[in-house]
């Protein structure tokens with residue numbers, strides 16, 4: 702596995718692979734790699750001869766009071782995990798490669814970014830779109846892999862690629878969970894054992910909503926109230942939101958029908974966790 706810290710180095714490596722006729726698959730990450738990330742790398746390897754993984758903790762997607770400074774940075778372990786997963790090129794740029802002096806251009810997403818996490822993380826999706834656009838410009842992949850775990854992010858990236866006419870195919874892979882159901886996240890490493898049990902209540906609330914929707918319950922208000930009470934048993938948890946929305950538009954439907962996204966975000970201390978499930982109901 703080649704490790705590139707500079708844009709030049711990464712571009713040269715990608716150009717060689719392309720000259721050899723290889724398809725380029727790309728998996729952008731912020732590191733602290735776990736089985737969720739490696740599932741994306743596996744999928745990339747299945748599709749393409751050249752797999753590029755990036756590790757970059759992107760400052761512009763963190764708010765001033767968020768966890769940028771304490772976000773886990775585990776480069777040695779990550780690079781071993783990337784090798785084991787079959788990565789060909791690991792791009793781990795320095796800050797000045799991504800945000801040079803005088804950098805000022807930002808990619809501003811549309812209304813999809815105002816839903817769900819939007820109001821709780823102002824500027825977050827602009828930071829995500831900006832860094833992903835830069836990474837796409839640097840690597841110029843044919844295909845890029847994202848996780849359903851960050852469903853809103855995946856939708857916004859798909860929108861950006863479509864709107865800005867970027868020649869890259871976006872593939873969204875299923876959420877990888879621990880055996881107890883907790884969605885894997887780099888932030889889980891910061892959960893104490895007692896926090897972990899609380900974190901699971903988010904997943905339990907999503908399952909409850911899914912089961913009620915499948916059973917034909919049609920009051921979204923009642924379902925969300927039941928989700929809240931599943932989580933409400935834990936006083937230390939702050940709920941940012943629990944929502945049931947159209948999976949494509951993120952709008953709240955009048956009645957539950959079609960493909961719905963059940964999504965939630967909670968905070969346990971300084972750790973913010975998100976999770977979601979998709980449910981397919983008969984169309985209205």
Ligand code: AMP
Nearest residue numbers: 730731732737847848850851876877885
């Ligand atoms: P991150 O390092 O958290 O920015 O995540 C990098 C990529 O991995 C994003 O596309 C995430 O959606 C994806 N990802 C993170 N956690 C999981 C998971 N548990 N299952 C599947 N994909 C994930």
